[in-house]
Amino acid sequence: MNSFFAVFSQHYSLDTLKSHVSRVRSSGRRNHIFSLSGTSSSCMASIVKCRNLSKNQLGGVIFGCTNNTKSECVTKKLFGLPAQHFSYVKNIEPGLPLFLFNYSERKLYGIYEAVSSGKMYIDSYGWTSGGSERTRYPAQVQIRVRLECQALSETLFKPTIVDNYYSQNHFLFELDHVQASKLISILTSLAFAPSVYTPKNSPKLLSAKQRFPLSIQRKETQAPEPPYFKDDFANSHDHFGTLGNSDDSLCLNGYNLLMEASLVNKNAEPEEKDLIHMKLKELARHRQHSAAAITGQSGEVTYMEDVDLEHETYENGMSTLGNRNNESPCHSLDSYATIAQLCQEMEELKAFKQEQTCKMGTLEKKLAEAELEIRRLRKVCMRFESVPETSMTIGASTGNETAVESPDLNELIFLVGGYDGVSWLKALHSFSPVNDVLKSLKPMSTLRSYASVAKLDEELFVFGGGDGSLLYDTVESYNPVNNQWTLRPSLNRKKGHLASATIHGKIFAVGGGNGAECFSDVEMFDSDVGRWISTRSMLQKRFALAAVELNGALYAVGGYDGIDYLTSAERFDPREHSWTRIESMSTRRGCHSLVAMNEKIYAIGGFDGIEMVPSVEIYDPRVGTWMTGDPMKQSRGYSAAAVLKESIYVIGGLRDNEVLLDTIERYREDVGWEITQKRSVGKRSFASAIVFHND
Structure with a gap:
């Protein structure tokens, strides 16, 4: 028995009563009693402030850092929390949206996503001085950047997760789907736009001619698409672009590939030029995937026909890419961002409608109960009048x-x-x-x-x-x-x-x-x-x-x-x-x-x-x-x-x-x-x- 009900919970609310009792049911042991202070003793267990959302209810997680630890979080692509938080970190699956809250600045960074399940001690010595001791934050998950955005100050994101606040400056890290979607929508509007500037003396790509096939069958990736994208973003895989490996985590919408191409040095080695060529080819595939998603194509995908990369400048390559799709990369990016925002707003409207329907049902039930109570009180009054x-x-x-x-x-x-x-x-x-x-x-x-x-x-x-x-x-x-x-x-x-x-x-x-x-x-x-x-x-x-x-x-x-x-x-x-x-x-x-x-x-x-x-x-x-x-x-x-x-x-x-x-x-x-x-x-x-x- 893990708990002794909500009478000794941190908040003493009925919601907390329910969440602790659900943990009681899943446990079956009878060896702990909750402490008011959250500390433990010989016969008590400490309480972790959490919402206890199930894996299906969990829409995102906020991790914490400071100015001293933020750099390591981003560099190692690893987020961590104290061991007590593993109760919900273990529910994190690849693809789940994540956010990083900097306690020093009181700002929220994003948008990140998990590339591993939540585990204990992925890095046993993370965030320590020279790895001299075991980490204090063993509940960890590996991450990648989904979309680089400007940081949100607490005054901007607090209204979205106000229900998670249990004191003036402290909040619960678990997010439901509605909260995560709203944060993503806000941060997306503050995304850093990729540069489409090309230097006047842009270098030429010297690799041999290559052609993309006229049509190929769209292949399934080895790793399945995260359920979160399918359920809550209407295949935002197609809106934001195919996610690459961890080394390409910043290239979430495909257009950062153009940035890399435009900045290659004239004297680039053949290997670098080949890599750029592959990335441009991948960009074309991503663009066509997105077009297929928008037009309803799900089977055959037709790619660009004859892209001659030899002796063309990067500037001309980018221009060709934009012309073949009848739009510039910048304009396309704006279109995809608009589509993504519209999809997100549709999801929010659906959630709002469902919430209003539930509230209406509750009000109708309360109205019926009130009518019965009024009739009962009338009988009592008549009894007393007699x-x-x-x-x-x-x-x-x-x-x-x-x-x-x-x-x-x-x-x-x-x-x-x-x-x-x-x-x-x-x-x-x-x-x-x-x-x-x-x-x-x-x-x-x-x-x-x-x-x-x-x-x-x-x-x-x-x-x-x-x-x-x-x-x-x-x-x-x-x-x-x-x-x-x-x-x-x-x-x-x-x-x-x-x-x-x-x-x-x-x-x-x-x-x-x-x-x-x-x-x-x-x-x-x-x-x-x-x-x-x-x-x-x-x-x-x-x-x-x-x-x-x-x-x-x-x-x-x-x-x-x-x-x-x-x-x-x-x-x-x-x-x-x-x-x-x-x-x-x-x-x-x-x-x-x-x-x-x-x-x-x-x-x-x-x-x-x-x-x-x-x-x-x-x-x-x-x-x-x-x-x-x-x-x-x-x-x-x-x-x-x-x-x-x-x-x-x-x-x-x-x-x-x-x-x-x-x-x-x-x-x-x-x-x-x-x-x-x-x-x-x-x-x-x-x-x-x-x-x-x-x-």
Whole structure:
């Protein structure tokens, strides 16, 4: 198991949740937990900031350099990144567009393309002083220049990849096809135009007469054309010219060949003249290939008929070449650039149209959901209008706030913090399952998710958790009588995904973790002492565990110990002041819920190290064994659960590691599990739930 979901990811966004979970599925191991800081420890693995695009989704990659390393990148035709980036560098295939970002200048260079697959240690000593040590950038790929362009300043390319920025000056290097295409379009417009200037005293080509064949069958190259060209550039092989070997990487459109020819010295050796002749012949082939692509010819290609190269000046040769194609090289270059730009714009229009179609479908779906919600709310309003005003009042006004009256407290489930699919919450809500009404109460002082909640002295205590990037040691309590929050003494250290229970007027905060390690610690809050006191630790480290009180004893069940998900469970008896093991569950589970009802303990859902599960196990302390209960209708973890009036309510959570749920399931012993039609809560995950019981 490579990750422990997005609660400990760098960004704490739902997109990051999905990307990390997809890596979880592809791995199958259970030996790491992600660190908030991106650093590793004995039981944790560092996070690499990346989008985790699949090979089909990857449209391009940006590599980094500085003024000190740029020259070596270009000279060796080799780009590299630190080893952690190999997770996506390995997806690079020949032909994939690449770009080079100079951190010193904050400029983007291109257009490059891969000529090898992404590999580790192509050059084990690259970018080091005299090869004295192993390279710090082993995730490497060999490259060639596709098109030389002016560098783009960050202000010009940032809007194109703005979604990749995770801070003011740092961005993710993976590009999807749309982003890569837009960058290519911008850089293409800034391409260095090849020179067509010929000196007045241009030398003559002295090689013997040669003729191109009148027509030949177009041959397949040994290396297949990269899929990227075929799919995204409408055979831009024909628009930009045939790509040569690595030594000809600057001759991407064919016209640089003319530059080389025009600058040959009069006294060139025969070998050089032959080479120039071959290049001019290759240019002619490229020109005809392009013409064939534009006119729709895909089979036979007719080349120039009778090109007499003997005793002709290079200037005349270039002129002949232009005349035979009824256009000058410069004019043809402009035409090809225009065609390439038009093709690119067509691709962008197609992508835009597809995106708009998806958005329209989403909006139509949301509109239908809104109409259903409006009808439901109308029914609720009609129900309340039919009830006398005195029985409708669930609070008394205290200034601008509304306080919940105590007679109604035992009809409500209180939901604390969490994530609603858009943002992390500091909200506190009261939820009435009977009327399907969600009421907003005074929010907490901070955003708080994956925290724990317990009841003490008729107040709700919320402690630990985090805001999506930071963990807390802070504690605050809520008084439902006056609808006010009060800051309380802090925990001994910052932690999240802990559990809690109240026993004999004392709150026990159990386990959890800080992103770098898992805890077995237990802290106890005594209101008479006014601080948190470290007490007897559990027998095992438990992160994302669940805990509950039953008959004066504290039960801690499941969780993650930094290596694996757990089936084990243990009980704390405050009279003996010790922890003892009880029988283990049959299913590994963390991020699950634990409630007590009718003298039994229910372990509900959670994550088993591979997937979210719907299974339920029931522990009867009188027998000392776990029994398999009826499974929920949906797999879910990170949900909130509470017992109200002989019913267990499981609210929201995550399904299949990535889908945020807005459904509520209810369990009764005589009925089993059923998905209710209650929708007032909406999507909610990483929240805590609690009820006020009659004493």
